[in-house]
Amino acid sequence: MIIAIDGPAAAGKGTLARRLAEHFGFAYLDTGSLYRAVGLAVLRAGKSPTDVVAATEISVDLDRRLFSDPDLRAERTGNAASAVAAIPEVRYNLLEFQRKFARTPPDDKKGAVLDGRDVGTVVCPDADLKLFVTAGPHVRARRRFLEIEGRGEAADFEEILTDVRARDERDMNRADAPLKPAEDALLLDTSELDIDAVFLRAVALVEERLKPQ
Ligand code: CDP
Numbered sequence: 001m002i003i004a005i006d007g008p009a010a011a012g013k014g015t016l017a018r019r020l021a022e023h024f025g026f027a028y029l030d031t032g033s034l035y036r037a038v039g040l041a042v043l044r045a046g047k048s049p050t051d052v053v054a055a056t057e058i059s060v061d062l063d064r065r066l067f068s069d070p071d072l073r074a075e076r077t078g079n080a081a082s083a084v085a086a087i088p089e090v091r092y093n094l095l096e097f098q099r100k101f102a103r104t105p106p107d108d109k110k111g112a113v114l115d116g117r118d119v120g121t122v123v124c125p126d127a128d129l130k131l132f133v134t135a136g137p138h139v140r141a142r143r144r145f146l147e148i149e150g151r152g153e154a155a156d157f158e159e160i161l162t163d164v165r166a167r168d169e170r171d172m173n174r175a176d177a178p179l180k181p182a183e184d185a186l187l188l189d190t191s192e193l194d195i196d197a198v199f200l201r202a203v204a205l206v207e208e209r210l211k212p213q
Contacts, residue, residue: 001026001111002102002126003206004119007133008179009078009167010140010147012190012198016133017115019199024113024206027105031116031123032081034094036073037066039080049083059084059093075148075163082167085117086174098123117171120182129209131202132181135191137164 003020007013014030021028038059039049047054071077084090098114102124105112114123120130135143141161148155171179181187186205190198 001128001206001210002124003111003113004124004127004130004182004185005113005115005133006117006120006130006179006181006185007115008117008140008171009164010144011133011135012143012195013115013131013133015195016131016198016202017113019195020202020206021113023199023203024111025109026111026113027101027107027109029098029101029112029114031094031098031114031119033067033072034062034097035081035085035090036077037062037069038084038090038094039082040066040069040071040077042084043076043080049080050087052087052089055084055087056089056093059090062094073151075160079163079167082170086170086176088176091118091122091176095123102127117179118177120185121180122177125182129206130182130185131188131205132185133188133190133198135189137161137168139191140164 003026005013005017018028038055041058041063042049042051042055045054045058049055066072102112102114120127138161141157141164144160144164145155145157188198188201
């Protein structure tokens with residue numbers, strides 16, 4: 001079974017995807033971390049995240065050690081990720097890894113949960129269940145603010161809100177694989193739902209799909 005969870009920055013898709021994977025014993029792939037790793041490597045190489053040649057070269061042979069790098073979750077890395085993610089060559093180079101993970105999940109798991117921006121539309125258009133998780137920009141900026149503070153780092157709400165809006169704008173308006181719900185995705189607005197409520201709703205949807213037809 002393949003579960004695709006897409007949505008904008010800080011909508012809560014990562015937490016939901018991780019909990020679903022754990023609950024059903026499926027493998028989990030945070031596809032955003034691939035784009036973050038490319039963004040981080042480009043910054044470390046002293047290049048601009050809009051440098052097509054540099055970002056493409058890095059995405060061909062991505063250094064896996066970056067996935068556990070402490071700077072992977074930094075806001076600066078998220079913004080760089082959103083810029084490299086607009087480059088079609090980078091998207092193409094990351095596609096096969098994601099599809100393979102979904103088709104043959106590691107450790108012989110019986111299913112995979114992938115979260116990102118284009119999992120239901122481009123990476124796994126045949127996914128068994130597609131969720132589009134969203135929330136208003138203020139709610140998402142507030143969640144990101146608390147997440148950063150929780151790590152003991154300094155956070156500025158207005159700055160985060162501006163970043164969230166800029167990232168939405170870039171992710172939704174790029175030509176290649178823009179952020180949008182797949183036609184057959186179920187929408188989950190988490191503005192007024194806490195993570196437990198979202199999780200329970202999603203578990204019920206997965207169980208429905210797992211029932212023999
Ligand atoms: O956690 P957050 O939602 O802030 O970001 P993320 O999921 O780690 O993704 C970082 C950036 O990668 C996004 O802003 C997207 O531009 C890009 N991305 C993408 O284009 N396609 C995906 N499937 C996943 C992420």
